[in-house]
Amino acid sequence: MATPVTDEELSEILPRLRRFALSLTRDQNNADDLVQSCMERALTRAPSRRDDGDLRSWLFSIIYRQFLDSQRRSKRYGRILAFLGGADEMFSSSAEDIALARAGLGELGKLPAEQQSLLMLVSVEGLSYKETADILEVPIGTVMSRLSRARKALRERTDGRISVPSLRVMK
């Protein structure tokens, strides 16, 4: 039996959803779009909620899936635009947005999105590796190896050391 999701439960998790979405998109507007569609999905498809599972990780997994979908869409769109003469500034956030996102994500804001959201789930939210693997749709082993890499990267950045090699331009 699926339990209906109450507004109180959702309201409580909402700030966490926004933060997780921000760690993915690095842009609060896009993050909130994700959150909104996640909530719509959660409210219309409550029966698909895993009864034994944590509401938070269920919502995170919805957000992550929608994030991937939107990435695929914008990539497709980007390819079309590039084909038509290219206008990729459309997809890069403004400096102000990035600064705001950095402020919201703290030190994590300096990491690539993938490591950011991973540390957000494991270290900040305290989810289990299993839950994290389910959300990110990867095996537990992958979560673990990414985790040690992410922690190393964070250490390097917060210690002020420069790590140029991982600064890959994502386009």
Place this chain on the structure above:
Amino acid sequence: MNMSIPTENDLHAYSDGQLDEERQRQVESYLAANPDAARVVDQIRLETQRLRSTHQNLAQFTAPAHLDPARIRRELRARSRRRMAMAAMLVMGISVGGWGGWQAREGSLRADYVPMADAVQAYRLFASSDATPVVDLASTQPTELQAWLNRHFVQPEPIPDFNAFGFQPVGGRLVPSEYGTAAMIIYKNAQGHSIIYYVRPPGNVVNFGNGDRKEGNLLTQYWKQGRYFYAVVSPTDTGSTRAVQQAVEPNI
């Protein structure tokens, strides 16, 4: 027992409390004997703590009004209502469109069509005055008038005999109408009242029901028979025509 040296992943998992009990004990005993590994674990735990405290405050992420669950729920409900309404409108649109379109089509044909208005017109023009009407064939003989009518129409109905009611035919006349040439037989009684019997082709009128219609002081009783439309137009402001109207009625 597997006492293998913990891997880096094991140390992370240990720090995060993600190992099963047995493995956790193994790592614990390894750490006790290996301060370097223990330092790594401490560092991971410290960093995790720091991250957690940095992100403890969620105030910045307090949701704006448009993300309020109750509001989203309301909007979803409204949206589904709109969809239902739209679906209903669509279904209605199709049926109303189909039915209404058909009605409109007839309406457009009917709009300027008043049944047998041309018969009334003909009466007014050629039969209403007391003077002797101008006719194509002046005759009081029903057979002559019938023969004349037969020349212009294919198998028209026999002209009515109103003799019993005091009305005798005085002549026949062809009149143009927008539906084709029509013919009228004019009857008069001793007081000079006129009645006409009117025949005309149906033209483009497809939907014609028998009936009667009063316009001013004239009653038009009309019906369809065979290829043609027929009408009898008689005045209502005289008692002398009542019997004629009653006699025509069964035709309708």
